[in-house]
Amino acid sequence: MTARERVAGTVANYVDERTGAAKWMKKNLTKVFPDHWSFLLGEIALYSFVILLLSGTFLTFWYDPSQREVVYDGSYVPLQGLHMSAAYASTLDISFEIRGGLLMRQIHHWAALIFMAAIVVHLMRVYFTGAFRKPREFNWIIGVGLLTLGIVEGFLGYSLPDDLLSGTGIRIAEAIIQALPVVGTYLAYFAFGGAFPGEAFIPRIFTVHILLLPGIFLALITVHLMLVWYQKHTQWPGPGRTEKNVVGYPLMPAYMAKAGGFFFIVFGVTAFLGAVASINPIWLYGPYNPGQVSAGSQPDWYMGWLDGLVRMAPPLESHIFGYTIPWNILIPGLIVPGILFTGLALYPFIESWITGDKREHHLLDRPRNVPNRTALGAMSLTFMLVALVNGGNDIIATTFHLGINQVMWFSRFAIFILPPIAFAVTKRICLSLQRADRELVLHGRETGRLLMLPHGEFVEVHEPISPELAWKLTAHEQAPALALEDVDDRGVRRAGGLKNKLRKRISQANAETIAKPTLNDLKEIEHH
Amino acid sequence: MSNEIEAIKDPGLPAHVHRKSDTDPVAEKRAERQVAILFLISALGTLLFIFAYYFIPEDVFFFFPVLGNTNAHQLFLGLGLAMALFFIGAAAIHWAKTLMPDEEVIAMRHTMRSADEDRDALVATVKERAGAAGLGRRSLIKRSMGLSLGLIGLSPLVLLRDLGPLPGDDLTKTSWKAGTRLVTDPGDRPIRPEDLEVGAVAQVLPQHFGEERRLLSDIAKDAVLLIRLRPEEFQLSPERLSWTYDGIIAFSKICSHMGCAVALYEQTTKHLLCPCHQSTFDVPRAAKVIFGPSARALPQLAITVDSEGYLIAQKPFSEPVGPSFWERST
Numbered sequence: 001m002t003a004r005e006r007v008a009g010t011v012a013n014y015v016d017e018r019t020g021a022a023k024w025m026k027k028n029l030t031k032v033f034p035d036h037w038s039f040l041l042g043e044i045a046l047y048s049f050v051i052l053l054l055s056g057t058f059l060t061f062w063y064d065p066s067q068r069e070v071v072y073d074g075s076y077v078p079l080q081g082l083h084m085s086a087a088y089a090s091t092l093d094i095s096f097e098i099r100g101g102l103l104m105r106q107i108h109h110w111a112a113l114i115f116m117a118a119i120v121v122h123l124m125r126v127y128f129t130g131a132f133r134k135p136r137e138f139n140w141i142i143g144v145g146l147l148t149l150g151i152v153e154g155f156l157g158y159s160l161p162d163d164l165l166s167g168t169g170i171r172i173a174e175a176i177i178q179a180l181p182v183v184g185t186y187l188a189y190f191a192f193g194g195a196f197p198g199e200a201f202i203p204r205i206f207t208v209h210i211l212l213l214p215g216i217f218l219a220l221i222t223v224h225l226m227l228v229w230y231q232k233h234t235q236w237p238g239p240g241r242t243e244k245n246v247v248g249y250p251l252m253p254a255y256m257a258k259a260g261g262f263f264f265i266v267f268g269v270t271a272f273l274g275a276v277a278s279i280n281p282i283w284l285y286g287p288y289n290p291g292q293v294s295a296g297s298q299p300d301w302y303m304g305w306l307d308g309l310v311r312m313a314p315p316l317e318s319h320i321f322g323y324t325i326p327w328n329i330l331i332p333g334l335i336v337p338g339i340l341f342t343g344l345a346l347y348p349f350i351e352s353w354i355t356g357d358k359r360e361h362h363l364l365d366r367p368r369n370v371p372n373r374t375a376l377g378a379m380s381l382t383f384m385l386v387a388l389v390n391g392g393n394d395i396i397a398t399t400f401h402l403g404i405n406q407v408m409w410f411s412r413f414a415i416f417i418l419p420p421i422a423f424a425v426t427k428r429i430c431l432s433l434q435r436a437d438r439e440l441v442l443h444g445r446e447t448g449r450l451l452m453l454p455h456g457e458f459v460e461v462h463e464p465i466s467p468e469l470a471w472k473l474t475a476h477e478q479a480p481a482l483a484l485e486d487v488d489d490r491g492v493r494r495a496g497g498l499k500n501k502l503r504k505r506i507s508q509a510n511a512e513t514i515a516k517p518t519l520n521d522l523k524e525i526e527h528h
Numbered sequence: 529m530s531n532e533i534e535a536i537k538d539p540g541l542p543a544h545v546h547r548k549s550d551t552d553p554v555a556e557k558r559a560e561r562q563v564a565i566l567f568l569i570s571a572l573g574t575l576l577f578i579f580a581y582y583f584i585p586e587d588v589f590f591f592f593p594v595l596g597n598t599n600a601h602q603l604f605l606g607l608g609l610a611m612a613l614f615f616i617g618a619a620a621i622h623w624a625k626t627l628m629p630d631e632e633v634i635a636m637r638h639t640m641r642s643a644d645e646d647r648d649a650l651v652a653t654v655k656e657r658a659g660a661a662g663l664g665r666r667s668l669i670k671r672s673m674g675l676s677l678g679l680i681g682l683s684p685l686v687l688l689r690d691l692g693p694l695p696g697d698d699l700t701k702t703s704w705k706a707g708t709r710l711v712t713d714p715g716d717r718p719i720r721p722e723d724l725e726v727g728a729v730a731q732v733l734p735q736h737f738g739e740e741r742r743l744l745s746d747i748a749k750d751a752v753l754l755i756r757l758r759p760e761e762f763q764l765s766p767e768r769l770s771w772t773y774d775g776i777i778a779f780s781k782i783c784s785h786m787g788c789a790v791a792l793y794e795q796t797t798k799h800l801l802c803p804c805h806q807s808t809f810d811v812p813r814a815a816k817v818i819f820g821p822s823a824r825a826l827p828q829l830a831i832t833v834d835s836e837g838y839l840i841a842q843k844p845f846s847e848p849v850g851p852s853f854w855e856r857s858t
Contacts, residue, residue: 032635069741083741099581103606135640168788168804171748175786175851178699185699185853190691195698195745196787200691232637240541246635247541254628261620268614275606276595290744291713291731291751291781293789295803310786310821311805317823317852326852328821329786360639394806404806405819441536467539474536519534 033255034235034248038129041122043259047266048115049221055108056210062098064090065206067162067199076283084162084287087202091161091282107274112154114270116302119147127347127377130365131234134358137348139227142220144345149213149220151302156209158280158300162202165280167288168297170201172310179329197290237363237475239468246362296394305384308391309336312411340380354506356482368437369476371430372510378426379419386415427512434514437473440465441517442525474516481511541632549626559626566619573611580604699856700848702734702749704829709735710754710778710839713747718838721774724756729793731781734841749849751781751789752829754839755811757798763813771830771842778829779815780849783807785822787851800826824852 016022033039066086072079074089075096094101123143126132132140155173159166174196178188193200232246241247249255273279285294299307309332316327343350351373352358367374389396390411397404444462451459484504487493494500548555580601588600595603642650663670709718710732724730732752736742759775771777779800783790788804793811799818800809807820815826827849830842848856 032633099586099601100605102602103609106606171788172786172804178851178853181854183854185695185855188853189693189695189698190688193692196748197744198692231640232635239539240634242538244637246637247632249630250633254624254630257620257624257628261617261624264613264615264617264620266617268610268612268617271606271613272610275603275610288744290748290787291733291789293791293803295792297788297804307805313821315807315817315821315823319857322857323854324852324856325854326823328823329852332821362637394803404801408806408820467537468542470536471538475538517536519536522536 028229029252030250031229032232032246032248032250034233034246036236038125039233040262041118041125043262044266045115045118045122046221046225047263048111048118048270049217050263051111051267051270052108052115053214055104055111056214058104059094059101059108060210062090062094062101063087063160063206065160065203067197067202079283079286082287085202087160087162088282088287091163095283103271103274106277106279107270109158109279110273110277111270112157113279113300113302114266116150116154116300119143119150120302123147124377124381128365128367128374129234129236130361130370130373132348133361134348134352135231135360136227136234139224139231140348141345142224142227144341146217146220146224148341149217153209153213153217154300155303156205156213159205160202160209161280161282162288163282164285164288164292164294165282165297167197167290168293169299169303171196171290172307176329176333179326179333181323181325181330197288232362234362234364237366238472241363243360243362296398298392298395301388304391305387306333306337306391308387308389308393308411309333311393312387312390312408312415314412354482354503354510355479356507357479363475365476368430368433369513371427371434371512372506374430375423375427379423382419382422383415386411386418390415431512431514434516438514438517441470441473442521474518476516478513478516479511482507541634544631547626547630556627559622563619563623563627566615566622570612570615570619573608573613573615575608577605577608577612580608695855699850699853702845702849703736703746704734704750704752704841704844706841706843707834708841709834710752710831710841711735713751719754720837721756721776721833721839724754724776726756726758726775727795728756730754732778732839748787749782752778753781753790753793753800754778755793755798755800757812761798761812765814768814768828771828773831773833773839776831776839777811777814778831779809779811779826780829780845781826782850783822784817784824784826784849785820785851790826 012022064086068086069083070086070089072082072084072089072092074080074092076092079092091105094105096102126140126143155169159170159173174188174192177191178184180187188196191201191204192198193204233248235241235246235248238247286292298304310329313328313332316331318325318327365373367377390408393407393411394404396402397407444464447461447463449461451461453459482504484500484507485494486497486500549559550556584601584604586599586601589597590600592598592603658664711718711734713731713733716733716736718735719730719732730753732754733742733747733750754776755778756776759772761775762769762772762777764772779790781789781791783802783804785802785805785807788802790800790802790807790809792801792803793799794801798811800811800815801807802809802820802822805821807822808818809815809822809826810818814828817823817825827845827847829845831839832842834840
């Protein structure tokens with residue numbers, strides 16, 4: 001035994017006698033994780049969160065969360081002598097007086113954008129591959145919760161500098177609160193400690209931004225990861241992979257090194273962006289003043305869709321019995337997002353209701369093999385994309401020399417017309433890809449080699465594909481539509497007829513598929 | 529031959545293919561050197577970071593292609609940090625990919641569902657324990673507990689009451705009163721009609737007295753935009769026309785949609801545009817909404833001149849300014 005092993009042994013013994021961790025550690029250090037690039041997306045979100053905690057802590061050392069008015073006397077000449085909030089002045093100081101302060105501010109902001117982007121792309125991966133199915137519905141809901149909190153946390157974060165751009169964002173948030181029927185003005189006065197903007201809001205959202213929400217994040221992320229650990233990761237179908245096993249690499253050492261190394265890669269890339277790519281240059285905007293605004297006001301990208309919806313809303317407002325209901329704010333600002341996020345959270349349950357499938361699933365779906373789900377995803381993304389594009393309608397109009405009205409009218413129609421088109425097109429593409437898979441399994445790969453037959457005919461030589469690929473392309477199930485009878489076996493109409501009818505129709509649409517090739521098909525071809 | 533449908537068979541996990549570094553000692557040595565070099569690049573990055581922090585002055589700018597005019601201190605500090613971090617990651621991953629074991633292993637899953645006997649035992653235990661606590665029997669305790677827990681849930685709501693005052697009629701009032709002088713913003717100078725040429729725009733606030741600086745929450749309601757047209761360009765009702773003075777018309781600058789400052793005036797079309805959500809208001813027709821999400825015209829402020837020839841408000845705003853709210857009656 002070398003000296004090093006002796007020391008390690010002593011430490012391990014000390015810990016184990018006090019915690020009994022040896023058994024657990026032994027089991028978990030060899031835990032198997034399947035490998036695929038798409039499983040790294042969630043990791044990017046996790047690492048960005050760690051970067052946000054580190055860089056954010058640095059920023060709190062100098063940031064002064066106060067709307068007390070001060071006169072700026074720092075080194076940025078254009079703003080010298082201006083009255084501004086201490087929050088804005090301290091953010092300028094972080095940018096200009098603290099060495100590395102601007103770097104950390106930019107790393108923090110970039111990390112927030114990457115965090116949100118990674119969450120969204122991770123969500124798309126989980127959605128399109130069916131990784132949310134039983135037993136992972138809880139984790140799906142936690143994920144939707146993290147996405148929602150991330151949007152709020154990001155908004156509060158970029159509101160903290162109290163510059164002209166972010167103050168305008170707060171003004172809009174205040175208008176949304178104020179628009180709520182009955183309680184709106186009360187909630188707004190409570191949130192702002194009186195009339196907008198007051199001096200209470202920035203200190204309050206600072207506490208929420210650095211304590212309350214990060215705490216909830218930490219708790220939810222912990223549960224999210226523990227469930228992944230406990231339920232074991234999903235895997236792609238392939239040779240040797242079944243619903244009952246998990247094929248991959250043990251945690252120690254390769255997976256540990258890869259995942260740990262990947263943290264440094266993500267941090268390194270974020271630091272690179274922070275070094276070379278200017279983001280949110282607040283000194284250009286000036287301090288917040290409710291009587292001023294800068295043209296081309298844009299929120300961060302993950303809020304852009306919401307702003308886009310608000311922009312395209314028709315000018316609807318009800319005046320009833322001396323009360324006002326501003327639908328032009330409530331519908332795009334609260335009702336539509338509420339429906340979208342509730343639907344997103346409930347999707348696993350909706351799908352399992354349609355398919356009647358209550359079994360556990362650990363093998364992922366290839367998106368093409370579930371055309372309806374994939375098409376619904378494409379439709380939702382199209383909706384969000386039109387909304388996001390309209391959130392930048394002023395920039396688009398000036399960049400491409402279009403009228404702002406043209407862009408707005410385009411969006412107002414496109415938000416209704418394009419999503420269904422995306423659904424239909426995506427579904428057709430999925431079915432075509434299924435057809436291509438079938439073709440490939442049955443007739444093999446086109447080699448590009450031409451052969452002249454003795455009687456002069458030219459044919460292309462096809463090469464059979466490997467048994468591994470053939471299995472991969474046919475491993476999925478093709479469940480038939482639900483057989484829901486309108487009448488029971490005694491000929492009596494069943495209760496809930498309309499609901500059943502709907503379920504049956506969706507289930508039938510869901511089961512539309514190209515039959516996957518079987519051994520029988522292959523044998524038949526050999527006979528010819 | 530049977531007619532049963534046979535699915536294509538799972539060929540099983542393919543045989544492991546060894547990497548070059550597993551079999552060739554030269555390749556193994558090379559991989560080891562590559563990992564070491566990557567770690568060394570990271571160390572160089574940290575040195576660059578420290579050097580930049582202490583020795584590159586903060587006021588040196590230089591031209592860098594693509595980036596434009598760049599601060600040297602900030603750039604090299606960041607690049608050093610990025611290098612230091614990125615290459616640790618690159619080294620670890622290269623190490624894992626070339627030298628650490630890469631044989632795929634198979635672990636078995638178990639269903640999430642517990643065994644039936646465990647589930648039954650749990651139900652039995654819960655029933656027995658709950659029974660021992662008498663939860664089912666002692667309805668007096670159960671109900672009083674429900675009451676107390678329900679009530680204590682209200683206490684945070686009570687405690688949060690002092691977050692702010694009640695709005696009262698605050699949202700319906702501004703600082704504008706009959707006779708309040710219009711002063712420039714910035715500058716706080718009273719203005720005369722002749723200070724504004726036809727086609728010009730000016731932002732004004734109500735004249736402010738006292739030592740204290742103007743509150744932002746007052747500006748958020750008081751900001752007003754003056755626009756001068758030729759009097760014959762107005763298409764106003766006689767009442768609204770009497771609110772203008774010599775071609776000068778005054779509107780609240782706070783958008784009737786979501787409260788942004790309506791700051792863009794297009795002289796040729798005489799439209800006011802809110803840059804936040806593109807609500808567009810037609811100035812000659814009393815800032816009527818002609819496009820965008822806003823449902824209401826901008827409130828108009830009645831103006832005239834006082835005996836000294838300065839512009840003043842005839843009376844307060846006749847309706848609340850800014851975004852809509854529940855209690856707003858139109």
